[in-house]
Amino acid sequence: MKRILSCIICILLTIQVPFVVFADDDAEKSKIKAKSVILMATDTKDVLYKENELEHLSPASVTKIMSILLCLEALDSGKIKLTDKVTASKNAVAMGGSQIWLEEGEIMTVDELLKAVVIASANDACTALGEHIAGSDVAFVKMMNDKVKELGLKNTNFENCTGLDDTTKAHYSCAYDLAVISSEVMKYDLIKDYSTIWLDSLRGGKTELNNTNKLVKSYKGITGLKTGTTSNAGFCVSATASRDGLNLVAVVLGSDTSEHRFQTAEYLLDKGFAEYSCKKIKIDKNKLIPVKVNNGKQKSIIPSFSDTQNIVLPKDNSKLKYDFKIKKEVKAPVKKGDSIGKVKVICNGKTVKVIPLYADRDVDKVNFMYIFLNIIKYI
The missing domain is CATH 3.40.710.10 (DD-peptidase/beta-lactamase superfamily)
Known part of the structure; x- marks a missing residue:
């Protein structure tokens, strides 16, 4: 019986209980x-x-x-x-x-x-x-x-x-x-x-x-x-x-x-x-990794976002971070405004804003004429 109680106590001690402040x-x-x-x-x-x-x-x-x-x-x-x-x-x-x-x-x-x-x-x-x-x-x-x-x-x-x-x-x-x-x-x-x-x-x-x-x-x-x-x-x-x-x-x-x-x-x-x-959203543009465009006339595109967006945050926002979720590749054709990722704004462990990332231009799909002209240009 003592052994069982000891096991239960050990299990309870290993459970991580989130810290919660209860308001009045x-x-x-x-x-x-x-x-x-x-x-x-x-x-x-x-x-x-x-x-x-x-x-x-x-x-x-x-x-x-x-x-x-x-x-x-x-x-x-x-x-x-x-x-x-x-x-x-x-x-x-x-x-x-x-x-x-x-x-x-x-x-x-x-x-x-x-x-x-x-x-x-x-x-x-x-x-x-x-x-x-x-x-x-x-x-x-x-x-x-x-x-x-x-x-x-x-x-x-x-x-x-x-x-x-x-x-x-x-x-x-x-x-x-x-x-x-x-x-x-x-x-x-x-x-x-x-x-x-x-x-x-x-x-x-x-x-x-x-x-x-x-x-x-x-x-x-x-x-x-x-x-x-x-x-x-x-x-x-x-x-x-x-x-x-x-x-x-x-x-x-x-x-x-x-x-x-x-x-x-x-x-x-x-x-x-x-x-x-x-506050105005501040995204590190260096983290906007180019997205490969398969079969596109342009090989890759850089994700864009609206830089005029504001965000409302708790005044205690010392633990603020940005989580980037960007697609590795997309298939042509790509239309301007197509979704190619998102950035989660996380404050004190909670997602407070999701910023969409999008293509800032059209990328057409390659065709025979495009390939032929490029070969001629290369020669």
């Missing part, structure tokens, strides 16, 4: 006062923290980030201009909730309407913008859902462009999807001209606009973006911020009070800035 889950969760949250790096879409991030919930007026994205895209493509004059329709004027009290037939510019949407979350202004872009409210909502599919999001469906949910049946999104949409919005520098404004006005100062995002006034590095509140959704916010080259978005859905949504967003953003940094 209760302390962490006490800071998260919402049904669903996510913290994402907007440039890379890396998820830094999440909790129930795929749960279908009403996003309230955070819905408008998709409306804003389509407006920014239309401006960027030249489809519409900030100086365009928009006439308020009967349908736009009928919108309830937050509004700037448009009157039927009243004319405002795209610039004024966009300002009202971003700063004051005006439902009438948002509807008027959508109608101007797509021709009708229904067509604009279709554009919104088409964009959802284009972005590859699977947990979002919009029934309107405003987020009003008192009569909707299947108007929902999730923290992850909203973070991705917010990341797309923040690609446009123009949005900051509106989302960072605390106070403004319309109609020659007669209509005051007060930003619904209270973090604009108090949080260092805040860049936006959108709040939302209904009895069904609770208190929601998509908060974006930037410090030292790191751009983050914290989406908070289903808080029980306005204060709790902002506290939760602040906590997530603070956590991101305290624990992570953004």
Whole structure:
């Protein structure tokens, strides 16, 4: 019996148990006062923290980030201009909730309407913008859902462009999807001209606009973006911020009070800035071994990669290494952009990024005429 026990003890001593640091889950969760949250790096879409991030919930007026994205895209493509004059329709004027009290037939510019949407979350202004872009409210909502599919999001469906949910049946999104949409919005520098404004006005100062995002006034590095509140959704916010080259978005859905949504967003953003940094990828080009091209007019090609990529890493990244996986050979023909390998970026033993390596040119397959001409040239 003693011999058996001794053997068991020896076996247990030889097993390598990984060192794990357990966070104080209760302390962490006490800071998260919402049904669903996510913290994402907007440039890379890396998820830094999440909790129930795929749960279908009403996003309230955070819905408008998709409306804003389509407006920014239309401006960027030249489809519409900030100086365009928009006439308020009967349908736009009928919108309830937050509004700037448009009157039927009243004319405002795209610039004024966009300002009202971003700063004051005006439902009438948002509807008027959508109608101007797509021709009708229904067509604009279709554009919104088409964009959802284009972005590859699977947990979002919009029934309107405003987020009003008192009569909707299947108007929902999730923290992850909203973070991705917010990341797309923040690609446009123009949005900051509106989302960072605390106070403004319309109609020659007669209509005051007060930003619904209270973090604009108090949080260092805040860049936006959108709040939302209904009895069904609770208190929601998509908060974006930037410090030292790191751009983050914290989406908070289903808080029980306005204060709790902002506290939760602040906590997530603070956590991101305290624990992570953004760096440009540095690959040793000397390790990019030529790849042999069989039966190709060119004997080999050097793997290429996008040198504009950034990477979000834990601030403790002393154990950072690059693992190169490059094909030894490929068969001609080779097309520019064909995959010929990858580089794994490993931080503290965990793969944090995979960088594709590709052919930077076409390589045609040799044929009889090519061989014949080369023989003649040699002779």
